[in-house]
Amino acid sequence: MPTTAVEELNIILAGVGGQGVILMSDLLGNSALADGLNIQGSEVLGMAQRGGSVFSNIRLGDGAVGPLTPQGKCDILVAVEPSEALRYVKELAPSALVILNTTEVRPYTVATGESAYPAFDVILATVRKVTKQIIPLDATQIAKEAGNALAANTAMLGALFGSGRLPIKVETMKELIKSRVPPKAVEANLKAFDMGYAAVAESLNA
Amino acid sequence: MNHMKQLTITSDAPGAPLLLLGNEAIARGAIEAGVTVLSSYPGTPSSEIGQAVIDAAKDLPHMYVEWSANEKLGFEVAFSASMTGVRTMTTMKHVGLNVAHDPVMTACNMGVKGGLVVVVADDPHMHSSQNEQDSRYVALQGYLPVFEPATGQEAKDMMADAFMFSEEWGQMVMFRPVTRLSHARSRVILGPIERPEREAVFDKDSTRWVCQPSNSRRHRVEMLTRHARIKEAADSFKYNRLDLRPGAKLGIIASGLGWAYLEDAVRWLGIADQVSILKLGMTVPIPDKLVLELLEATPEVLVVEDLEPIIENQVKVVAQNHKIAKTIHGKNVVPVNGELSTRRVMEALAQVLSVEMPVDFRSLDAVGDEAAPLLPLRPPALCSGCPHRASLYAEGQAARKYKREFKKEVAARCGDIGCYGLGFFAPLSSDDTQICMSASLGAAQGIAQATGGPTIAHIGDSTFFHSGLSSLANAVFNNANVTLLILDNAITAQTGFQEDPATGRTASGSPSPVIKPEDVARAMQVKFVEVVDPFEVDTTIDTIGRALRSEGPAVVVCRQACQVLKQRELKEEGKRFVPCEIDREACNDCRVCIKRLGCPAILIEAEGVVIDSGQCTGCMVCAAVCPKDAIKSVGSR
Numbered sequence: 121m122p123t124t125a126v127e128e129l130n131i132i133l134a135g136v137g138g139q140g141v142i143l144m145s146d147l148l149g150n151s152a153l154a155d156g157l158n159i160q161g162s163e164v165l166g167m168a169q170r171g172g173s174v175f176s177n178i179r180l181g182d183g184a185v186g187p188l189t190p191q192g193k194c195d196i197l198v199a200v201e202p203s204e205a206l207r208y209v210k211e212l213a214p215s216a217l218v219i220l221n222t223t224e225v226r227p228y229t230v231a232t233g234e235s236a237y238p239a240f241d242v243i244l245a246t247v248r249k250v251t252k253q254i255i256p257l258d259a260t261q262i263a264k265e266a267g268n269a270l271a272a273n274t275a276m277l278g279a280l281f282g283s284g285r286l287p288i289k290v291e292t293m294k295e296l297i298k299s300r301v302p303p304k305a306v307e308a309n310l311k312a313f314d315m316g317y318a319a320v321a322e323s324l325n326a
Numbered sequence: 327m328n329h330m331k332q333l334t335i336t337s338d339a340p341g342a343p344l345l346l347l348g349n350e351a352i353a354r355g356a357i358e359a360g361v362t363v364l365s366s367y368p369g370t371p372s373s374e375i376g377q378a379v380i381d382a383a384k385d386l387p388h389m390y391v392e393w394s395a396n397e398k399l400g401f402e403v404a405f406s407a408s409m410t411g412v413r414t415m416t417t418m419k420h421v422g423l424n425v426a427h428d429p430v431m432t433a434c435n436m437g438v439k440g441g442l443v444v445v446v447a448d449d450p451h452m453h454s455s456q457n458e459q460d461s462r463y464v465a466l467q468g469y470l471p472v473f474e475p476a477t478g479q480e481a482k483d484m485m486a487d488a489f490m491f492s493e494e495w496g497q498m499v500m501f502r503p504v505t506r507l508s509h510a511r512s513r514v515i516l517g518p519i520e521r522p523e524r525e526a527v528f529d530k531d532s533t534r535w536v537c538q539p540s541n542s543r544r545h546r547v548e549m550l551t552r553h554a555r556i557k558e559a560a561d562s563f564k565y566n567r568l569d570l571r572p573g574a575k576l577g578i579i580a581s582g583l584g585w586a587y588l589e590d591a592v593r594w595l596g597i598a599d600q601v602s603i604l605k606l607g608m609t610v611p612i613p614d615k616l617v618l619e620l621l622e623a624t625p626e627v628l629v630v631e632d633l634e635p636i637i638e639n640q641v642k643v644v645a646q647n648h649k650i651a652k653t654i655h656g657k658n659v660v661p662v663n664g665e666l667s668t669r670r671v672m673e674a675l676a677q678v679l680s681v682e683m684p685v686d687f688r689s690l691d692a693v694g695d696e697a698a699p700l701l702p703l704r705p706p707a708l709c710s711g712c713p714h715r716a717s718l719y720a721e722g723q724a725a726r727k728y729k730r731e732f733k734k735e736v737a738a739r740c741g742d743i744g745c746y747g748l749g750f751f752a753p754l755s756s757d758d759t760q761i762c763m764s765a766s767l768g769a770a771q772g773i774a775q776a777t778g779g780p781t782i783a784h785i786g787d788s789t790f791f792h793s794g795l796s797s798l799a800n801a802v803f804n805n806a807n808v809t810l811l812i813l814d815n816a817i818t819a820q821t822g823f824q825e826d827p828a829t830g831r832t833a834s835g836s837p838s839p840v841i842k843p844e845d846v847a848r849a850m851q852v853k854f855v856e857v858v859d860p861f862e863v864d865t866t867i868d869t870i871g872r873a874l875r876s877e878g879p880a881v882v883v884c885r886q887a888c889q890v891l892k893q894r895e896l897k898e899e900g901k902r903f904v905p906c907e908i909d910r911e912a913c914n915d916c917r918v919c920i921k922r923l924g925c926p927a928i929l930i931e932a933e934g935v936v937i938d939s940g941q942c943t944g945c946m947v948c949a950a951v952c953p954k955d956a957i958k959s960v961g962s963r
């Protein structure tokens with residue numbers, strides 16, 4: 121697949137501790153680097169404890185200068201945990217693409233009744249106030265089918281590439297997955313990547 | 327690509343690109359400059375700089391690196407090592423500079439020999455700090471040049487140059503990143519690494535390194551002269567750049583990330599031809615001639631900088647001295663509090679220029695406001711199995727028992743800065759005060775002396791050795807009615823597991839004696855000193871209770887390893903914790919375990935209270951709390 125040159129592409133990766141968001145960010149950043157792109161980004165570090173909210177943003181192209189995606193300029197939001205999408209709706213560009221994992225990670229405050237978990241429809245309706253381009257997919261299920269429940273993050277990366285909007289070669293990304301993921305998990309991760317990719321590519325063509 | 331995979335921050339590969347954290351870029355800059363000594367105390371957002379240099383030192387035998395006991399020591403070691411002619415550095419967070427302030431102020435007077443760079447990371451928006459303060463005020467006070475990087479690449483380049491600059495002028499440099507730069511990730515093109523071939527030699531010179539007034543009066547004059555020369559040189563400093571556009575409606579002066587956000591804003595608004603920009607890499611002192619040129623060429627000026635009006639006030643002095651009556655905007659349109667963003671810069675621009683916003687921020691805010699209350703709460707919590715939870719629970723129980731017995735409250739429970747700071751949150755609610763590192767013991771003394779006490783303080787091992795030693799001496803000296811819990815997990819956990827005097831190992835991994843807080847307390851003549859394992863809940867409650875009833879200051883050391891590290895160790899050995907489980911028959915769903923401990927491994931599912939075996943570390947504290955004896959170790963099945 122040919123890569124599209126971009127002046128500036130702003131991506132936000134959102135999830136909770138334990139979902140591998142920082143690894144996604146590292147893979148995305150290093151694949152962009154390998155393809156010779158300018159990259160700026162930043163992470164919220166030190167909060168990666170299990171269950172806490174984790175955020176990373178990656179800005180590709182020569183048009184990006186600062187480390188943070190400007191509010192209103194996020195082109196693609198990848199929410200590995202569905203409710204976390206709500207935290208970043210206010211960052212979205214009007215034409216933004218939102219890729220949502222449908223599997224929830226509920227914090228203990230929901231169990232104790234201190235807070236409530238929003239219905240998926242409510243999440244969708246709220247995001248729709250900013251953009252209509254929303255692709256939900258069950259990355260966690262995909263990962264299980266691919267043979268490794270922990271590969272939901274690579275399934276989401278596949279989904280991101282399946283959008284066809286990245287200026288990075290799919291092959292570059294796959295090579296990197298091979299070199300960064302523990303050897304026995306490589307096959308499942310590549311499979312999860314392909315399945316995530318296909319799910320989004322199909323839903324865009326539909 | 328395989329080639330890139332092998333690159334690290336110590337690779338001698340000039341021209342190669344690497345994806346680096348801002349803090350790693352700063353570390354790389356120091357390595358390129360051939361830094362020989364690093365002595366630092368950790369603190370977010372600066373910690374990864376020291377860690378990266380420490381890791382790199384394993385490949386670079388000419389280096390000496392240490393985690394120091396506190397920032398004052400970190401600075402003193404780096405400063406005095408620079409007296410021997412080698413290049414040295416220290417890193418700290420903004421509040422660390424308060425601790426190092428005393429020697430810094432005299433060292434400014436004395437100047438340096440080998441290049442000395444003091445990295446102070448400011449934390450606008452207090453992402454992980456107790457206050458928001460602008461370190462550049464200290465630089466103004468001490469006539470220190472300040473370098474502010476705007477991008478990861480610049481952070482690396484500028485850091486390397488800072489050593490050269492410091493050496494050339496005989497003055498230390500303050501290098502000031504902010505949180506978002508420290509934690510930025512970007513492509514950085516590496517430069518060559520300098521291999522220093524200097525020998526460290528301390529030339530005894532009683533006129534140079536002794537701060538007797540007779541010397542210091544001369545030092546101060548020399549410092550003022552040095553500063554005046556640096557100021558002149560600032561006009562040709564390579565990281566100060568003036569870009570004049572003919573006919574520009576506005577002149578803008580920006581530094582650090584303020585400049586990066588400005589670039590994003592100007593491009594998005596499409597107003598590049600309407601503005602002239604002076605980018606400052608050195609913000610103390612400012613380059614008068616460049617500033618004057620901008621002031622003369624544009625009808626109005628706007629200053630964009632994170633936190634306080636340090637550049638702005640200097641620019642106003644230049645304008646005043648040259649009788650220029652133009653409007654100089656700054657903190658009237660750019661907020662002092664919080665951190666800058668592209669949006670904040672755009673909104674500042676909109677107040678001085680007529681520009682149209684490319685998106686409707688208000689409607690985005692409205693959606694954000696609607697979305698926020700829908701989010702389930704994910705509050706920060708102590709890890710499952712954290713020994714601090716057990717210690718603070720026991721502390722609370724002991725205080726409650728004290729009240730029942732004496733019909734009088736423990737006057738205050740004073741907290742400190744470390745992971746245990748999270749005890750503030752429900753259900754532990756352990757902290758009535760938190761001020762700064764080691765202030766728990768000071769606060770407990772003040773309240774005890776005013777009310778008669780008793781009071782409780784709790785402090786971690788790293789914080790105790792950072793600045794708690796003199797606090798304990800004061801408590802003994804003045805016979806304060808306080809009970810001090812020292813939560814000894816033998817590591818500096820909160821900032822990423824740095825070694826400290828209780829660890830038994832230096833930063834570079836060589837063994838060092840374990841200094842035990844109980845030995846220190848006994849040597850300081852504390853009469854009540856006991857050591858407990860906080861996982862033995864009843865014993866811990868009882869011991870703290872006896873400490874509260876004893877006369878004068880009492881010390882209880884709660885010793886148990888950080889469970890995150892313990893887990894890592896077990897994993898390396900191919901083992902894992904044996905978790906707990908709930909006996910369904912015995913559990914009556916009272917939820918006392920959840921209400922008292924708030925451990926993230928205890929969940930409520932359809933069948934009732936359950937323990938997540940993936941998170942449980944088997945500390946058994948919940949088992950001790952359970953009134954029905956319904957929690958058992960899986961191992962005991």
Ligand SMILES: Cc1ncc(C[n+]2csc(CCOP(=O)(O)OP(=O)(O)O)c2C)c(N)n1
Pocket residue numbers: 367368369370419421422425743744745746763785786787788789790815817818819820821
């Ligand atoms: C003056 C100062 N320096 C550094 C920090 C950053 N900091 C916060 S907590 C902490 C150390 C905590 O270590 P310890 O007391 O051993 O507790 P632990 O986190 O291991 O439980 C540090 C260095 C700070 N807040 N203030």
